[in-house]
Amino acid sequence: MPVSEEVLSKKATTVMPENPRQTDFQLVRVKSTWCRIKKEEAICNSEDKITISQAKIGKSVSDIGISWTIEAPISFCYKVVETCSLLDPANSTLLFGHIIDPQQLEMAINREREQRRFIVMDEIVDEYYGSKVRKYFEANNVHYKILSLPTTEETKSMDLVLSILQEVHNFGIDRREEPIIAIGGGVCLDIVGLAASLYRRRTPYIRVPTTLLAYVDASVGAKNGVNFLQCKNKLGGYTPPVATFLDRSFIQTIPRRHISNGLGEILKMALMKHKGLFDLLKSHGKYMLDTKFQSQNGLVNHGDAALKTTRLAIETMLEELAPNLWEDDLDRLVDFGHLISPELEMKVLPSLMHGEAVNIDMAFMTYVAYERGLLTTEEKTDIIQCMKGLELPVWHEDCNWYLIKKALVERLKHCGGQMRMPLPTGLGMAEIFNDISEDTLERAYKLWASECKTAVEEDFPIH
Numbered sequence: 001m002p003v004s005e006e007v008l009s010k011k012a013t014t015v016m017p018e019n020p021r022q023t024d025f026q027l028v029r030v031k032s033t034w035c036r037i038k039k040e041e042a043i044c045n046s047e048d049k050i051t052i053s054q055a056k057i058g059k060s061v062s063d064i065g066i067s068w069t070i071e072a073p074i075s076f077c078y079k080v081v082e083t084c085s086l087l088d089p090a091n092s093t094l095l096f097g098h099i100i101d102p103q104q105l106e107m108a109i110n111r112e113r114e115q116r117r118f119i120v121m122d123e124i125v126d127e128y129y130g131s132k133v134r135k136y137f138e139a140n141n142v143h144y145k146i147l148s149l150p151t152t153e154e155t156k157s158m159d160l161v162l163s164i165l166q167e168v169h170n171f172g173i174d175r176r177e178e179p180i181i182a183i184g185g186g187v188c189l190d191i192v193g194l195a196a197s198l199y200r201r202r203t204p205y206i207r208v209p210t211t212l213l214a215y216v217d218a219s220v221g222a223k224n225g226v227n228f229l230q231c232k233n234k235l236g237g238y239t240p241p242v243a244t245f246l247d248r249s250f251i252q253t254i255p256r257r258h259i260s261n262g263l264g265e266i267l268k269m270a271l272m273k274h275k276g277l278f279d280l281l282k283s284h285g286k287y288m289l290d291t292k293f294q295s296q297n298g299l300v301n302h303g304d305a306a307l308k309t310t311r312l313a314i315e316t317m318l319e320e321l322a323p324n325l326w327e328d329d330l331d332r333l334v335d336f337g338h339l340i341s342p343e344l345e346m347k348v349l350p351s352l353m354h355g356e357a358v359n360i361d362m363a364f365m366t367y368v369a370y371e372r373g374l375l376t377t378e379e380k381t382d383i384i385q386c387m388k389g390l391e392l393p394v395w396h397e398d399c400n401w402y403l404i405k406k407a408l409v410e411r412l413k414h415c416g417g418q419m420r421m422p423l424p425t426g427l428g429m430a431e432i433f434n435d436i437s438e439d440t441l442e443r444a445y446k447l448w449a450s451e452c453k454t455a456v457e458e459d460f461p462i463h
């Protein structure tokens, strides 16, 4: 039935209150009760303990009713700790390193009840490090349960989250004092982070990354998530862990290809904001691949390339993440390499690793920057050579023109109708662009294909 014009005009009318009377309140707790006081009102002198909240309540009264506006600032505090010998029973970091307040720390160490911990571990990591982890908890008299799971991109789903939650519930944890511990690659950390954020609405958790990619990226921010309906990380949230404990020695057992995978994310930060990091990757990339980021030097030796590289990667990442933890600002340099790669990664699953897909995206975007006149020929060559030196793929047959366009349409949908495309404007500097034309993209694609296409394949027609 056609909607009448009268109904339409009614629908379109928004009733605006006339002359609303606005009062702003702050919140004060006296003894145990919170109450509102008008912003300009003085807080009365009292013997009682008074707490003033940062929260505000605004009240607006008009001829059509009343509304309250609530401003409730929530801040997060979490620690990223680099340590060595995390699994040495004498190192208490894994048990207590997340506690910031000295008084709380003392209480936790001296508590009479036995310590309990629920640990979720990637099953391959369990094969390598499981016995050390068990010894650690046994030596520290901790009652523990280790849930060893196949945490892969294919199993990164809500089903796995629910099975973790079932086990957490069966084990029973004290939400205040017994953080869940996740030990594994980015997939494991993302799944456990989501499970912890759902259990009793927010249960503290600790991340122990065991791959290079998780070390420099997946474990330093707030995000968690799982794949859903064939879409990458479609379900998830922004609940940071209470702490991340970094120990580079885990990285020694990951295959060489996985080191390259992590180097892809490090290169992202280098290209976006740190020329020095780019130079480190160019000069020492092969050495770091060969030595799997292990070095005989202790944490104090700043001359060490692997140490410098991971620290710069983490610090540049934290600079970009901390002021925008919930990604309210959609202009994010850390999105470089993440415009096309989610579509590509899911399409070819499991043939490309995350950092590899990111690198293919970055290689294409390097050509976009070049075609836009942001990079010189030498800089473009330098970047592609560096990628190849890090043994990262710079081309993939499935990253064709059709996929690129589809991915960018998705990007527009999720970024408020703007492309917000981070592009390098030199080595170690970048800006966000909203006006890259289809013509520029097409020219970039053709040049990229002609210079980077590796295998002998059919030509990809530009539709």
Ligand SMILES: NC(=O)c1ccc[n+]([C@@H]2O[C@H](COP(=O)([O-])OP(=O)(O)OC[C@H]3O[C@@H](n4cnc5c(N)ncnc54)[C@H](O)[C@@H]3O)[C@@H](O)[C@H]2O)c1
Residues within 6 Å of the ligand: 122, 123, 124, 125, 128, 151, 152, 153, 156, 184, 185, 186, 187, 188, 190, 210, 211, 212, 213, 214, 217, 218, 219, 221, 222, 223, 224, 225, 233, 250, 251, 252, 253, 254, 255, 258, 261, 353, 354, 355
């Ligand atoms: N939350 C975030 O901010 C964020 C950021 C970047 C990436 N991610 C996510 O991270 C995931 C990729 O992480 P990843 O690259 O670590 O992959 P991964 O977790 O799949 O690990 C890769 C493989 O390495 C194995 N492995 C892990 N540690 C090992 C070790 N020490 N020795 C031997 N084998 C080991 C795992 O069993 C797995 O087979 C993606 O799902 C991505 O979405 C999340």
